Amino acid sequence: MTTATLVSSRPAELRDDGWAAHNIWQHSASVRALYTARARDEAEEMDCLAQAAELLAPLTAPGDSVIDAGCGSGYFFHSLRKRNLPLAYHGFDANADFIEIGRRELSHFGLPPQHLKALRLEDFQGSADHLLSINLLSNLDNYHRPLERLLKAARKSLILRESIKDGATYRYVRDAYLDPGVALSVHVNAYDRQDLIGFIEAQGFAVSEVVDRRSGGQPETVIGYPHWWSFLVATRRRRPD
DSSP states (O other): OOOOOOOOSSOOOOOSOHHHHTOGGGSOHHHHHHHHHHHTTOSOOOHHHHHHHHHHGGGOOTTOEEEEETOTTTTHHHHHHHTTOOOEEEEEESOHHHHHHHHHHHGGGTOOGGGEEEOOGGGOOOOEEEEEEESOGGGSSOSHHHHHHHHHHEEEEEEEEEEEESSOBOOEEEOTTSSTTOOOEEEOOBEEHHHHHHHHHHTTEEEEEEEOTTTTTSOEEETTEEEOEEEEEEEEOSOOO
């Protein structure tokens, strides 16, 4: 038996750059400029980062480590530095451009460049005393798998700020704030309070909810859609069964 070889006039195309091509964070010159200014400590500190540092402070001991998941260019390092919190800061972000900005700029403030890694959450494996995740999970398709990964890595605590309310809302919408000519969509999700807290508690954590200081518990419009920002402070009680 012979197998015929077909020659197509329109051959298939297989490439490995699809994730980056469809990642909204790769397509915003204004965000890159902002993240550069933040890494240089030339931009005003974000309210949510100031609050996150204040929530983290009483949970820490000198020499503790913290991993900032979805760190952008690593500018939370400044929030720790300005409050003299003696923590070993590490961060990762899926956008390699942001990490390169952070490695270049934050080294001037004493952060070793190797403490920042270009890494997708799906590829993350590690642990630290404390994990931080700010405005990350609400832009993913769902929270279960990535949040489980972060909780497993947290030896002592996880500080989480996400869009949280009574009753979940899932949207996949066009991001109208990208570079000209870029047509991409993004998840804008709000997760159900009871489900989210229950999931974290089942992983062996005690959870307290803290009102987001910036929004005061009221919905805030971001890229044209409401976000119900809230902090969850999860402290480990035990390892999951």
